Each structure stands twice: as C-alpha cells, then as structure tokens.
Amino acid sequence: MSTELNQTHTPLSTTLISVDVVPLRLAGGQLQVLAGPARESGAENYAVLPSGRIDPAHDQTLEEAARRHLAALTQTAPRWLEQVETIGNNHRDSRGWSLTVVYMALLEHEQDAQNPQAQWRTLTPGQGAHDSAPFLAYDHNQLMWRAVERLRSKAQYTTLPLHLLPSTFTITEIRNSLRSLLGQAPPLRSIRNRFLESGVIESTGHKRRGHNRPATLYRISSEKKTRLFNRIYESTCK
Amino acid sequence: MSTELNQTHTPLSTTLISVDVVPLRLAGGQLQVLAGPARESGAENYAVLPSGRIDPAHDQTLEEAARRHLAALTQTAPRWLEQVETIGNNHRDSRGWSLTVVYMALLEHEQDAQNPQAQWRTLTPGQGAHDSAPFLAYDHNQLMWRAVERLRSKAQYTTLPLHLLPSTFTITEIRNSLRSLLGQAPPLRSIRNRFLESGVIESTGHKRRGHNRPATLYRISSEKKTRLFNRIYESTCK
C-alpha cells in the first residue's frame, strides 16, 4: 500500500503553520512562564512564546520542532513535553489562515545562565485566563492559559507535577507544587498516601537536612509516562 | 498591537496539512467507525476516514473544516466534535512532511439514507489498537485508535457517552453504551447514582414501554460541555 495520503492538500501559500511552546516552571512557590522579546514593531512592549516554523531540514516530528524552538530560549532540556492543542482559524493572524500546534514544556528551576533575552514571568497564584493584564503578544496569552489550564487539571489526578520538581524531592515539595498550581494545598496525608502507596516514587535513602527534622528525599520510580489516579483532590475543586 | 504573527512560516510546498475525522457511533451494542472508499490506486482494499484540506474559502476554523469533511460522508450532524491530537512528521507520507489534525465525532445511530459510498465498520468490543487486522488506509488505523482510546478513557469519568445516545434514553441504555465502550458494564447502581445525583440528566416525564416494566426516559440537562466526575469506574479498569 502506498503511503501517499490521497487528499488534495492546502497550498502553503494560504496557511501559515507554526509550533508554539509554553515553557513553565516553579520558582519561589510561583508558576512562571518563559518568553522572549517580540521581534516585530508594534509589539515592543510584549513578549512572545518560543515558536516558529517547521523546518524539514531539522525536524523529523512536530515534537522535535517544539524542542528546537524551546532550545532557542533555554539550554535546559524540558523534563516534560506534551502537546496541548492545535488552534487554526482565519482570524488569529491578520494575513489570513494560520495554524499553530501548542506544546506545554515543564522545566526544572535552575540557576544556569539563561539567554539574556529570555525572561521568566510570574503568574499570580490562582490567576486565570481572564483576570490578568496580558503581557504576551498576539494570541499567546490565550495559548499560555490553555496550557496552564491543562497542567492545573492534570495536577489533580496525575503525577505530572513531579516533573516540575528537581530529580529528588520531599513530600512537602510535592505539596508546595500543588499549592502553587491549584492555589490551595491538598492535605499532606492525602498526598503521602497517593504517591507512596501507588509506588510512583521511591526513597533515595537520603535526607534533606535543614533547621529541623530532616525530610526523606524521593525520586520518581519510572518516569516513562504520567500515572493516573482514580480520583481528584476534592479540596482543591472550586 | 498588530495581529501578524512574527515567525517565518513553513512554506506550504513542503508541508501537507489535512484534517481527519474519526466518526463513531454505537449500533447493536457495538462501536462502529464510518469510512469511505479509498480514492487512490494501491489502496483499493482499504477505506479512508473523512478527511481533506483546509479550504480558506469555506472554513473559518479547523472545526469547520472537520464538519465539512464529515458532511461529505453523512448528512447527520455530529452530536459531539472534539479535537483529539495533531500528528506531524516526515514519515507518515512518502512525499515528505505531512501534518494532520485529528477530530473525534460522535454520531447518533440513525436509519437515514447514508451516502452509499460510506460504510460503518464494527470495532470488536474490547479490541485495542494492536490486536486487529487494519482496514483503513495509510495511518488512519492509528488515528482511529487514538480517538477510540480517548473516548474510552473519557467514558470512565465524564458524561461523554451520553452523546452516543439518542436525545432521550434510559439508564440501562447508558449502561449498555459503557459496556460497548469499555468491554464491561459498571454496576447499574453506580451509574444511576452518578448521573442522577449530579443532575446532568433529567426525567422527560415519559416512559419507554416494552414487554415488561417501562423505563423512565431521561434527557441531558445542559449539554454545553462534558461534565467531569471525581472518580473513575473502578470495575472497568484493567
């Protein structure tokens, strides 16, 4: 069987395709998004998400294109990369039809040298798509909030928030990440039971020492995919 | 602020864009997918999903394009249409880079005249992506199974399966739809509690009369979006 798909395809002159990445991290208990300077006059006061075209010479897949555009803003490899949705219509770009595939990237908070052009912007805890002054150009605010919405939703019933943490972490740090994402922390009891009894994390044998009782350090047992739980945290639902 | 997105975009001559729809329905307790005849030599023995290009003259949005291609195979409007995922790489089409946005469409089983070219194919209950002879051309089998996977997953914790039923239905029919999707039916008790106590369905005041005790007919209370439940059916997890 031929592998040529038999449709007549949209001529490229009428559709603009791009891949947009929403890079997210936790810093100081707050969710932050990485954006670069706008490269166009008329949008000087706004930042833009890492995004760009598909380059057949470099990208074998959409995900590779997303990684390449993300790498332009940060050396750090994302700990998680997931397609969020595709937006395509004839009104998001004044030139006509435009289509973008949106990815969410979760990054560990690192102190490494960053591209000086790139800037991490803090999203106020509990803030939603409609109650904040937009700071990204074009429809990038909308794209960003769709990704954040997805992350917040999945935080309630999957292991996804683990990928915002360093490779070893304490139970309290899981709890703090959930508070940062959801605006409210589920009970420590519930988090311990969920993550420990399911076996998705395991003790490293080490402790994090501080000014008081040291906390056990854990790591992800097998991080091929996010594990789903049967229920959501009810304390964090509106 | 300008609405022109500032990336250099992929020239259309190197990327082929299409929208593919996976039309699903329940018939006789089995999940079926609608496909049409392949239009290309080399794939005569296979069917293809409704799909095609974006036509800027007709389509304002990706979803409109999906509806248009679906309408080529069936007059029936879908009761639900949802984007599943976007697949793009340089190996699914032998001509090079190709990108498709996949939609899932849920249709009510009707006896209306169908396009004689279109054919509903039955998916064996409990069947998965890898244990069946492929009957769709290109990578359409893969696209179909991704949509079915999504539907089966959401059936466990949302009201999505209601959109596979006629506009009025009985509790037993909800249960049968879940059995068809999941291979096993959750307890009637659990289904009644979930759907009735949440208020997502309401009695029409009518009964479906048969050879024995008539069943109360319900309808969806407000069908703007799928309602999420706090838990999944545990009896249907592997």
Add this chain to the structure above:
DNA sequence: CGAATAGTGTCTATAAGACAATATGCC
C-alpha cells in the same frame, strides 16, 4: 400469576480529608 426488566435499600471497600499525636532534627 410468572417472566422480565426497572428501580431501591443497605452494607462494604477505597481513598480523600480532618485533625490529633508522635518523631527527629537543630539550637
């Protein structure tokens, strides 16, 4: 009445949540 399907009552199991109690470090 009997068959068949619709619907209810009630007890159990599981995991979230509340909250008190205990443990272990630093000073």
Add this chain to the structure above:
DNA sequence: GGCATATTGTCTTATAGACACTATTCG
C-alpha cells in the same frame, strides 16, 4: 528542653461496588 518541620494514627466522609429486595409491566 523548646521550636520547627516530618511523619503517623485514626476517625469521618464521599462515592463506587456487591447484592438482595421490591416494583411494574406484559402475556
């Protein structure tokens, strides 16, 4: 010891599930 944070114990609550029981129709 005293403080602070980590961890555990235990009771409550919500909802899925098991399963017996009752209800309503047809023939």
